Amino acid sequence: xxxxxxxxxxxxxxxxxxxxxxxxxxxxxxxxxxxxxxxxxxxxxxxxxxxxxxxxxxxxxxxxxxxxxxxxxxxxxxxxxxxxxxxxxxxxxxxxxxxxxxxxxxxxxxxxxxxxxxxxxxxxxxxxxxxxxxxxxxxxxxxxxxxxxxxxxxxxxxxxxxxxxxxxxxxxxxxxxxxxxxxxxx
Numbered sequence: 001x002x003x004x005x006x007x008x009x010x011x012x013x014x015x016x017x018x019x020x021x022x023x024x025x026x027x028x029x030x031x032x033x034x035x036x037x038x039x040x041x042x043x044x045x046x047x048x049x050x051x052x053x054x055x056x057x058x059x060x061x062x063x064x065x066x067x068x069x070x071x072x073x074x075x076x077x078x079x080x081x082x083x084x085x086x087x088x089x090x091x092x093x094x095x096x097x098x099x100x101x102x103x104x105x106x107x108x109x110x111x112x113x114x115x116x117x118x119x120x121x122x123x124x125x126x127x128x129x130x131x132x133x134x135x136x137x138x139x140x141x142x143x144x145x146x147x148x149x150x151x152x153x154x155x156x157x158x159x160x161x162x163x164x165x166x167x168x169x170x171x172x173x174x175x176x177x178x179x180x181x182x183x184x185x186x
Contacts, residue, residue, distance in 0.1 A: 038093030045095045049155055052106055054094065055085065056158050059114070060165060069168040072115045075123040082107040109153040113162045 012019050028040055045051045059068055071081065086107060090100045108124075115122040166174075 037091075039091055039096075041093055043096045043099065044093060046099065048099070048102055048106060051089070051095055051099065051103055052110065052155060052158055055089070055103075055107060056110065056161065059085075059110075060161075062171070065165070066168070066171050068111075068114065069118055069120070069171070072111075072118070072120045072122065073168070077123050077126045078108050078111045078115070079125045081111055106153045110158065110162070113154065113159060114165065117162050117165060118167055 028036070031040075033041070045054070058064060068081075082104060086100045086103055089095060089103075090097055095103070112122045112124075
């Protein structure tokens with residue numbers, strides 16, 4: 001059995017850390033409401049559908065919608081977008097981590113629906129193209145993997161609203177200032 005030399009500093013003393021200076025378990029529950037983080041309070045939403053409606057409204061706000069379409073055009077993976085969106089919602093207190101996990105699939109399908117409605121081929125996850133390139137007939141594999149949006153993942157009312165969203169080109173045309181005709185002096 002190894003002997004402990006108490007004259008030499010231990011690992012904690014070497015790095016200057018006191019292992020007993022951490023918060024006591026449950027200490028955050030006694031902090032005043034004003035100093036709590038958003039995720040330490042009860043979540044605003046407890047069901048999937050109201051959260052999806054809120055996410056839809058946030059994603060289709062003009063500036064956010066243009067950024068989202070540009071990211072989809074740049075082949076940003078859908079799973080990464082969903083992860084960032086949902087993590088932000090959870091840390092801001094919209095929903096708890098359990099509901100966040102339940103929202104992964106419908107959020108990804110919502111993003112896919114937005115991409116397909118704007119004629120953008122969605123990149124579902126990083127490395128998707130390399131996996132497809134390994135097969136002999138890429139076109140047949142794409143057609144096999146390409147599926148319709150699952151109607152039961154996203155509420156029908158939100159899918160209908162996705163179809164009414166403006167295309168990226170329309171949004172960019174609306175942003176450009178309209179030039180007034182100038183008169184030529186002879």
